[in-house]
Amino acid sequence: MASQEKKRNITWKEMKKQKVLIIWSLVIVVYGVIFCYLPLAGWVMAFQDYKPKDGLFHSAFVGLDKFRQLFSDETFIRVIRNTLGMGVINLVVTFVAAIVFAILLNEVKSNGGKKTVQTISYLPHFLSWIIVTGILHDALSSTGIVNELLLKLHILNQPLNFFAHPKYFWPIVAFANVWKETGWNAIIYLSAITAIDPSLYEAANMDGAGRWARIRYVTLPGIKPTIMILLLMNVGNVLNAGFEIQYLLGNGLVKSVSETIDIYVLKWGISQNDFSIGTAAGIFKSFVSIVLIVIANQIAKKNGEERLF
Numbered sequence: 001m002a003s004q005e006k007k008r009n010i011t012w013k014e015m016k017k018q019k020v021l022i023i024w025s026l027v028i029v030v031y032g033v034i035f036c037y038l039p040l041a042g043w044v045m046a047f048q049d050y051k052p053k054d055g056l057f058h059s060a061f062v063g064l065d066k067f068r069q070l071f072s073d074e075t076f077i078r079v080i081r082n083t084l085g086m087g088v089i090n091l092v093v094t095f096v097a098a099i100v101f102a103i104l105l106n107e108v109k110s111n112g113g114k115k116t117v118q119t120i121s122y123l124p125h126f127l128s129w130i131i132v133t134g135i136l137h138d139a140l141s142s143t144g145i146v147n148e149l150l151l152k153l154h155i156l157n158q159p160l161n162f163f164a165h166p167k168y169f170w171p172i173v174a175f176a177n178v179w180k181e182t183g184w185n186a187i188i189y190l191s192a193i194t195a196i197d198p199s200l201y202e203a204a205n206m207d208g209a210g211r212w213a214r215i216r217y218v219t220l221p222g223i224k225p226t227i228m229i230l231l232l233m234n235v236g237n238v239l240n241a242g243f244e245i246q247y248l249l250g251n252g253l254v255k256s257v258s259e260t261i262d263i264y265v266l267k268w269g270i271s272q273n274d275f276s277i278g279t280a281a282g283i284f285k286s287f288v289s290i291v292l293i294v295i296a297n298q299i300a301k302k303n304g305e306e307r308l309f
Helices: 002-017 021-049 065-071 074-106 111-124 129-140 145-152 164-196 197-204 210-233 244-249 261-271 275-303
Strands: none
Touching: 002 021, 021 065, 021 145, 021 275, 065 074, 065 275, 074 111, 074 164, 074 210, 111 164, 129 145, 129 164, 129 244, 164 210, 164 244, 197 210, 210 275, 244 261, 261 275
């Protein structure tokens, strides 16, 4: 009894010392409950023929009819393809680009040069997609710098309208994501690299390892746990291929490859006042994301890699 009371006293003292952190933690928990968990009650709309005038409690229950309607819609099947395609491309190129950029930046010997490059690289992260898409429109327009360079290099005979050809849309989206997020995403890898024991690099130097050998046998293994954790987290975001850039850059000519699930929800769930369809599409997206995370986590577990749970 005395030992238990002593433990309680110690715990209470520790809580008093950490009261500021506890208060802020409670604020975050309350925020999460209000804005992340309470809205999940709205998922019931996916199983109703929801009418705003009837509300959640008086709308007719239709079971899985809205989901059947979704998957019988060719537009939604195409939207899933677009979302998955752009999501996978974005995951691969942004993930690899961030790792490569962090490793290369770490190899820069000048601290001033390294800080300058790093600052410039993550500034685009703070630009809104409105600005980014505006830059893309200007650069890729018929009178933009890209067409001018291609014409002067005799790669093209006449200006090309990049936004009129569906085959260019996904690469443009991928490039925009790389340009905007690579510097920001590289920060966590740079932090992981700085945590590697310098003695490992010294030992590699003594063994005659060159720069590429040090990267391969010291740097990459050192940041492997970070890479695995971030990869698992990003796998769950594959269906979050984006909304703003596709919505802003999309047009009637590239509609077949530009629409994502989020745009579908906006178009049919909100604009057409069919909130049940929009909710069903959102539930499908969340369900697939959870399944992907669980599968990726189990694969990592079987291979003895870092995992989320």
